[in-house]
Amino acid sequence: MEEFHWHRILEFVRAVAPFDALPQQDLERAVSAMEVAYFPRDTVIIEQGGPSSRFLYFLQSGSARVGLPGAGEGGGELLVDERGEGDTFGGLSLLQGGKAMFRVTAREDLICYLLPGEVFKALCAAHPSLERHYGASLARNLQAVREHVSCELPALAGLEGMSLSAAMMRSRVRELMSPKPVTCLPAMPVKAAARIMTQRQVGSIVVAQAGGHPLGILTDTDFRVRVMLRARSLDEPVAEFMSAPPHSISPDAYAFEALLAMSHHGVHHLVVVEDDRVVGVISDRDLQAITGGSPVGVVRAIDKVASVGELVRLHPSIDRVVELLLRMGGSAREMLALVTEFNDRVTTKLIALTEEDMEHSGAGRPPVPYGWMALGSEGRREQTLRTDQDNALIFANVPEASQERVKAWFLGFSERVVAGLERCGFPRCTGGVMASNPDWCQSEAGWQKTFLRWVSDPKPVTLRLGSIFFDFREIYAEADYLDTLRLRLKQAMEENRLFLRYMAANALYNRPPLGFLRQFVVEKGGEHANKLNLKLSGLTPIVDGARVMALELGIDTTNTLERLAAIEAQGLLKKELAADLVEAFSFITLLRISRHLEARAEGRTPDNFVDPESLNNFQRKMLKEAFKVVSELQSLLEQRYQTRLIT
Amino acid sequence: MSLVKAKLANLLLRRRVKSRDLHPNARANLEALEGLDLAAPLSACRFVVLDTETTGMDPETDRVVSVGAVRVVQGRVRLGEAFSELVNPGRDIPAMAVKVHGITPDKIASARHGAEVFEDFLSFLGRDILVAHYAKFDLHFINRVMRGRYGFSLQNLVLDTVLMCQAVVLASDPYGISRHQKACRLEALAQRFGIAAPERHTALGDALITAMVFQRMLARLEAVGGTRLKDLMRVAQLK
Missing domain, CATH: 3.10.580.10 (CBS-domain)
Structure with a gap:
């Protein structure tokens, strides 16, 4: 081959995933085949339904939108994805042939490096990882479309390595x-x-x-x-x-x-x-x-198990199906609901099985009706993959005399359920917030008293417990204890407005990490140096803020997205801010889920940290926007609850 | 010079040199205007965008030390069709010039001389339209070799991106704020268009930037209805 001249362009291409994995020689060949093209803003580069792309386009500068004409609001274009510098487009259309699925338009003046189709296909043939990567981009696009037609937030949380696309593309x-x-x-x-x-x-x-x-x-x-x-x-x-x-x-x-x-x-x-x-x-x-997984099958299997042991043995396949469904994508709301659904089923089943076990072991049936409460993220229906247990038990009021005996039965019962959950992959709560803890296994009257005590005496410990317990939800209940409890909490809240101010101050504790220079502020040292904590700095402030406002307005739901909608409906949040918060929450959640899945795929323990360097430009931009929205929410809380008055 | 005039001059030249024993490259260059059609859409035209580095700015005493060129077809720059070579100027390189392009005497010690490199460039150019920034300057060096070797100057159409810039870019500057020589400099144009240099500032790297600037200006021209070769010639042809 002739002498190679384009070393910097080659380095540019090398920095584009998945081309980073290609050997030098192939990269040189690819770059030598490339053409530099310019597309003025608003040029339609690939038309949906038109001939498939002839090139793989590398964005050297500018940005492009991938869209679905006619699918958006009012028959406009639905934004599926946005590509920025260092991204590519056209690859999927090239591999797939036939008509182009999406329309690609220059959002700004664009300079692209064009890799001719034949060369790209030859590279794919030699490097299957390339083909896989572009297969997965279909999945990402589909996921974005699934998000919701009216929702402008494309799902960008890169879910790599999925198998959905090939089957989806070939099957009729x-x-x-x-x-x-x-x-x-x-x-x-x-x-x-x-x-x-x-x-x-x-x-x-x-x-x-x-x-x-x-x-x-x-x-x-x-x-x-x-x-x-x-x-x-x-x-x-x-x-x-x-x-x-x-x-x-x-x-x-x-x-x-x-x-x-x-x-x-x-x-x-x-x-x-x-x-x-x-x-x-x-x-x-x-x-x-x-796509290979049958969620229906697993749900049936859960319903059919006859012993705790069987349920424990089933847990790897439940995990697998949940993971598969998450990989298939969807909106944050759907994904969270999905994880919750499976976890709820496991818990309900475990409760039923434990009741039987108690009976067989001679302890007898539950002495009085009771309810199993999910707290924290489980209570909010916002779990991603497996998270720590947060649960409590409420039982019917009983005469003083039998109180001790009844409580002892439920404590024994709870311990068994908690142990079962642990065996099913839900670690015990390190803070001891579990129904097996005597403090969190109470009668109806006991709970009402406890909640009232917390609300009338705001201090760090009651505020912390409140943030976990006030997101309660029944997983299993034989009576309407929880409705009554919710009503009592509402009344208590009305009589103790000061608690809200303290709770709002607490919600300001975790600040979004946008530094003075609009740079990301990352962890300074330790294991997570130079990483962002997605949960603490992005989700927690939204969750906490939504909780305070929901408690003030007496909103029953505990789910953050539903709380935001209800708060907006009552006029406390402006429509735009509410929409932005929903988008921010959804984006960070999707990002978090995709990071968890990646970690699982690589055999690491999922955590909530993300290295901003590992995000693409657009994700970074979105994350910054999300954090800005969180800041806005916090300013609103500061004003509304006059948090400066407490120090 | 309009294409008609150029073709006429070319015809006369061909008559004049018909009986001469010419180098194949020279013979080929005589046909450079063939097939050119004023009504041809710009997307059908082929261009070679050239940049040279020299020992200095004096056309009489200075010489070329580096040649870089890329081909533009269908409005796209073909990276695979590039010409890049150092040239031995046969004289010293002033320190000033070394500062500009970084080509030191030891680098060109093993390089070929201008005439040989030129022959290769001429066959790379073929019948394509030559484009350069301040084309007069580059053309001067080319023609010196052409005349010396073949007895006539380059027959290809030559377009100048500076002329084009004055007509296409600066014309849209109603208050004339940017109507200044500096606004036509390659760096200024690249910056104006937001083009980040994809490569180092070698002759080839600058030829690529020139090509990208040219690409932009072609798009502008087409956007205002100038979609044919004659429209481009009107704004960019070297007079």
């Missing part, structure tokens, strides 16, 4: 759909439709004309939310309750297109239509099936 709807759809005529009574769905064990029924023209679809969810709530009689026709017209897709569409359509319309079923006739139904479960 025809191969995955249920080919013999269950259909009925619009006049069929809902009762009959329900019977058919149960008999055929399907989650949906397509309502079609006799000729096969689809009119609508009725799903399990429709039964729950429409039929159950609205039907005066179960003899009313299905046409009254179906979703019409149904969202449909061609059998020749790719699996990922189905996924896009589902996430775009927020539905779980699509009617597969060919020549205006129903030929099948495809559901999100059909799509999940090709």
